Amino acid sequence: MFKEMSLKSVAAAALALLPVTAVAESPTVQQIKERGTLLCSGHNGSYFGFVEVNDKNEWKGLDIDLCRALTTAILGDPNANQIVPLSWAQRFPALQSGDVDLIIKATGWTMGRDTELGLQFSLPYFFGGTQFMAHGDLGITEAKDLDGGTICVEAGTTIERIAANYLSTLGVEHTMVSYESAAELRAAYVANRCDAFAGWGPNLAVLRATEIDNPDAHVILNDQLSSEPISAAMRQGDEEFVDVVNWMLAAMLIAEEEGVTMANVEDMAANPPNPKVARLLGSEPGMGERLGLRDTWAREMIAAVGNFGEVYDRNLGANSPYKLDRGLNNLWSHGGVLYAPILD
Amino acid sequence: MSKADELRQRAKRRKIAIQAGLIALSALVILGAFTTARTNLEAQGLTSGFGFLERSTGWDYSFSLVPKTIMDPYSQTLFVGFLNTLFVGFIAIFLTTLFGFIIGTARDASNIAIKTAATVYVQIFRNIPLILQLVFLYAVLINLPGPRQAMSMADTIFLSNRGLMLPGLSVTPGVAVALLLASIALGVVLISRKIPLIHGVLGWVGGSILMCIVAAIAMRPEGATLVTIPELKGLRFRGGITIPIELVGMIVAITLYGSAYIAEVVRGGLAQVPKGLTEAGQALGLSKGAIWSRIKMPMALRSIIPPLGNQWIFMMKATTIGVAIGFSDLFYIVSISITQSGQTLELIAILAGAFLLVNGGLAVFTNWLNARMKLKAH
Numbered sequence: 001m002f003k004e005m006s007l008k009s010v011a012a013a014a015l016a017l018l019p020v021t022a023v024a025e026s027p028t029v030q031q032i033k034e035r036g037t038l039l040c041s042g043h044n045g046s047y048f049g050f051v052e053v054n055d056k057n058e059w060k061g062l063d064i065d066l067c068r069a070l071t072t073a074i075l076g077d078p079n080a081n082q083i084v085p086l087s088w089a090q091r092f093p094a095l096q097s098g099d100v101d102l103i104i105k106a107t108g109w110t111m112g113r114d115t116e117l118g119l120q121f122s123l124p125y126f127f128g129g130t131q132f133m134a135h136g137d138l139g140i141t142e143a144k145d146l147d148g149g150t151i152c153v154e155a156g157t158t159i160e161r162i163a164a165n166y167l168s169t170l171g172v173e174h175t176m177v178s179y180e181s182a183a184e185l186r187a188a189y190v191a192n193r194c195d196a197f198a199g200w201g202p203n204l205a206v207l208r209a210t211e212i213d214n215p216d217a218h219v220i221l222n223d224q225l226s227s228e229p230i231s232a233a234m235r236q237g238d239e240e241f242v243d244v245v246n247w248m249l250a251a252m253l254i255a256e257e258e259g260v261t262m263a264n265v266e267d268m269a270a271n272p273p274n275p276k277v278a279r280l281l282g283s284e285p286g287m288g289e290r291l292g293l294r295d296t297w298a299r300e301m302i303a304a305v306g307n308f309g310e311v312y313d314r315n316l317g318a319n320s321p322y323k324l325d326r327g328l329n330n331l332w333s334h335g336g337v338l339y340a341p342i343l344d
Numbered sequence: 345m346s347k348a349d350e351l352r353q354r355a356k357r358r359k360i361a362i363q364a365g366l367i368a369l370s371a372l373v374i375l376g377a378f379t380t381a382r383t384n385l386e387a388q389g390l391t392s393g394f395g396f397l398e399r400s401t402g403w404d405y406s407f408s409l410v411p412k413t414i415m416d417p418y419s420q421t422l423f424v425g426f427l428n429t430l431f432v433g434f435i436a437i438f439l440t441t442l443f444g445f446i447i448g449t450a451r452d453a454s455n456i457a458i459k460t461a462a463t464v465y466v467q468i469f470r471n472i473p474l475i476l477q478l479v480f481l482y483a484v485l486i487n488l489p490g491p492r493q494a495m496s497m498a499d500t501i502f503l504s505n506r507g508l509m510l511p512g513l514s515v516t517p518g519v520a521v522a523l524l525l526a527s528i529a530l531g532v533v534l535i536s537r538k539i540p541l542i543h544g545v546l547g548w549v550g551g552s553i554l555m556c557i558v559a560a561i562a563m564r565p566e567g568a569t570l571v572t573i574p575e576l577k578g579l580r581f582r583g584g585i586t587i588p589i590e591l592v593g594m595i596v597a598i599t600l601y602g603s604a605y606i607a608e609v610v611r612g613g614l615a616q617v618p619k620g621l622t623e624a625g626q627a628l629g630l631s632k633g634a635i636w637s638r639i640k641m642p643m644a645l646r647s648i649i650p651p652l653g654n655q656w657i658f659m660m661k662a663t664t665i666g667v668a669i670g671f672s673d674l675f676y677i678v679s680i681s682i683t684q685s686g687q688t689l690e691l692i693a694i695l696a697g698a699f700l701l702v703n704g705g706l707a708v709f710t711n712w713l714n715a716r717m718k719l720k721a722h
């Protein structure tokens with residue numbers, strides 16, 4: 001009896017002296033694993049491009065794909081999630097009360113949310129800003145060509161200020177008509193009351209694709225008037241979960257950088273072209289245990305949803321109805337501002 | 345002191361006590377509201393006061409009679425909104441009064457067709473809410489052809505979904521406003537001189553046109569033509585006067601609606617003229633026009649003017665619908681200022697104060713007009 005006890009305590013002491021390799025698992029991740037589902041934020045309806053319901057009553061969009069990616073990373077199955085429909089106002093209370101595990105819903109990273117609301121934000125995965133959309137028959141591509149034109153905008157918004165400021169800096173002579181109602185604003189633009197429409201870039205692309213009869217007859221001008229970082233939001237106090245979400249996003253960006261796609265991920269995993277890809281796809285160990293996940297989580301994730309470029313193109317870009325140019329949302333190496341932390 | 349006097353004294357004291365009590369109670373309620381508002385604002389960390397009026401706004405709006413930039417302080421922007429409200433309000437008052445008298449007279453006509461047409465008009469436009477009429481009209485107006493396919497009349501007047509382009513005098517906006525005020529002053533002088541109605545109207549129109557011609561010759565900038573004609577250049581028309589489509593919508597909608605009300609007021613006034621007076625005119629062999637302008641209308645005006653003043657005040661308040669179609673009247677400027685600056689109470693107070701000022705002025709004018717028109721013998 002005594003012997004056994006002492007053997008056990010020796011073993012425990014020896015274990016304690018060993019370097020710590022496995023990180024303490026995040027309580028949120030633990031909860032998700034126990035539950036067997038990840039609870040993601042949806043929308044009360046469709047917020048096109050990001051969170052939308054298709055005609056088969058399935059959720060799709062950039063934010064939904066990121067949720068599916070995270071589900072695969074944690075649980076190994078892209079469909080083991082539940083999308084909880086939430087209004088804009090409900091999203092923060094729902095996160096705090098545990099109705100969702102995180103918010104991935106076109107949510108801007110602001111100081112107030114970061115501090116007063118007790119949230120933690122991931123790496124920004126999208127940059128959206130104020131842009132102009134103009135009638136194509138004007139043959140213009142830049143805001144400075146709007147000289148003498150009429151610009152419509154929603155009254156009382158930050159966009160109204162940003163657009164006025166920008167055009168005044170450019171010295172473009174213009175008339176600004178602002179409407180209190182978004183419906184009145186759209187009607188006025190569609191009826192050609194105004195030459196251009198100032199709004200949030202992704203919303204303009206969606207408006208063009210969904211509410212205008214001839215989408216090709218409208219151009220979104222090159223000028224990027226402002227930029228707002230969009231991040232995933234989590235509850236304060238679970239740093240390990242933030243790590244998981246950050247590295248989920250990072251892995252998707254690294255995959256794009258290295259040319260790993262949904263189609264070639266298995267080949268790449270079998271014959272990794274370089275050590276970084278080998279590490280990323282779990283061909284050699286190290287990727288999983290540091291996050292409390294499986295070594296192959298990134299490989300499974302890319303096989304299920306693709307790399308960041310594929311997800312973007314499918315939901316907002318060239319392969320979507322919205323055809324939103326990648327612009328700032330390209331990799332840093334392609335003129336954008338998206339980058340991943342270093343995978344060592 | 346007699347019993348009656350004592351009772352009268354007591355009644356007087358009681359009245360004074362009740363009034364003093366009411367005043368004290370009102371003061372208490374107002375004071376209470378102010379302190380509660382102040383405490384709540386402070387609790388929420390909100391700043392109050394009129395300091396924001398000096399800050400530049402940083403946002404733009406559609407229509408202004410004077411040059412504007414986004415660097416203008418809130419005070420200047422609110423003043424522009426006030427001018428716009430006065431501008432639309434006075435145009436609407438003028439047009440509704442004009443059309444109201446015409447349609448009201450038509451309601452009283454003996455010709456069945458004219459009478460029916462006027463009745464149908466009044467019933468349609470009086471019974472549909474103004475905001476609905478405006479939104480409908482605006483939807484029609486913005487679907488007019490664009491500036492490049494604008495409808496034109498003799499290549500001098502153009503109508504597109506951007507607005508109505510008219511030839512204009514080559515004068516600065518300041519001179520234009522001065523002309524407008526001079527024309528109003530002329531009208532007031534003609535009324536106060538008791539010039540007969542037809543002569544007065546002719547004199548007013550002729551005098552206003554003459555003033556415009558003189559101003560255009562004397563005040564035009566060096567080398568400019570007497571009149572500028574709108575011309576399509578790039579994305580819009582240049583030269584002439586552009587009346588933005590929102591302003592066109594406002595004026596047309598308020599005029600259609602208000603004319604129907606004023607027509608009813610006029611009809612009511614005409615109906616009160618004793619039948620005997622009309623018959624006396626007929627017996628004397630006066631023409632229908634003479635009976636209308638020399639007997640019926642002068643008699644009817646006495647009962648028309650007090651309710652007409654009410655309608656004028658209503659027209660002025662009706663300009664607040666501009667917010668529905670993006671026309672920058674005072675209410676629109678105030679409501680955007682509230683969202684952009686957060687100074688709700690102060691801005692609402694400014695809005696209320698401005699309308700009290702204008703409509704108080706209109707009420708005083710109506711009273712003056714009424715006193716002028718009173719039959720002296722009565």
